[in-house]
Amino acid sequence: MGALSGNVTTTAYYVDGEVPEGFRETFVDAMNKNSFTDIDLALDHDESMGWVSITDPFDSELTIEKFVWGDYLMAAIRHDVVRLPATAFKFHLQKALAERREKEGRERLTKAEIDDTRDFLERQLKKRVLPSIKTHDLVWNVPRKELWFWTTNKKVNELFVDLFEDTFQIKIYEKNPYSRLERMEESERLIARALEIEPSSMAAQPSKGGA
């Protein structure tokens, strides 16, 4: 389920500020600088996140044609993670430690040797595991200054905000009662008032005779 079809589950954001002149070209360049790349296991990385085409998670070479659609800018974030199943890893580790003890003719290994075996095993096994791939679509209505991000997962949204702001150098704010007040007419007055009042007790007994 994403921007192009299916039910809609999104987190809505307000965009703060104007887009620069020539933003289409600027933004495409910026996205290509932050595009998705495969996880680099040699650097002991477990995950990777970056921009890809909204129609193809394996296409990280963005062009204006793939990104711009009338008033809308559309792309996806691809987030890959390599995870070793905990129980399976535990069994492999026990086996590896047993083999090392036998090879070295000792009953016990030092903590450093155990850590060393664990780290080596982890690196080897990660090369054999397919990373999980998740993509989350972004649709940005530029004149409306609003965008939707296709997930409500809190952690992914935090990562998205960081990536978005780093890429586009524009701040975004999640939609909520406060940010809605900021967008309304007389926002200063409304916000000041909202910060003065306290929650009402809706279940209290009504007063007789009306107000």
Next chain:
Amino acid sequence: MDLINRINYTSFLGREFLTWLWYRSDTREGLFKIDDNTVEVWFDAKLTLEAQGDLKESNVVKAENPTDTDEARAALLTGKLVTEARLRVIVEQKQWGATVKADNIGLSSVKLPALLSREDDDQLYERFFLMEEMEDILDALFDQFIAVRLNDSTWKKEINAIRSWIHNVD
């Protein structure tokens, strides 16, 4: 007050909004006026009410018309407010289904009206247009609530009417 605290402090407005929406829908046959349009808002399928303050207690009511159930009305009487609601929104021939959460007045699991366009590109524009229309309706309803809520005299009347409704007093 810094931004995070402002957001947290005003979050109660989302819960009061959804509860107010239930009250208004129930007492006005689901009808709301937004600009020149008449919009119907009904509560469908699932309703979540939570206690306020430190007490972590909630009622999740699943029924065809959850707002008509004794459980939902009883939860209101104990002071719980609506934190999540499945809404059915109708404007002219178009009908949306959407789950609204109080903390971010956000939409999820939105079922859009049937698309009328045939071409792929037109369908995509229509899809986004319908999403924005639903957002605009929700924003307009929230704005109506805010206009009443942040005005002392209008809120005094409204909260008394809500309390009478909750306690089933004429």
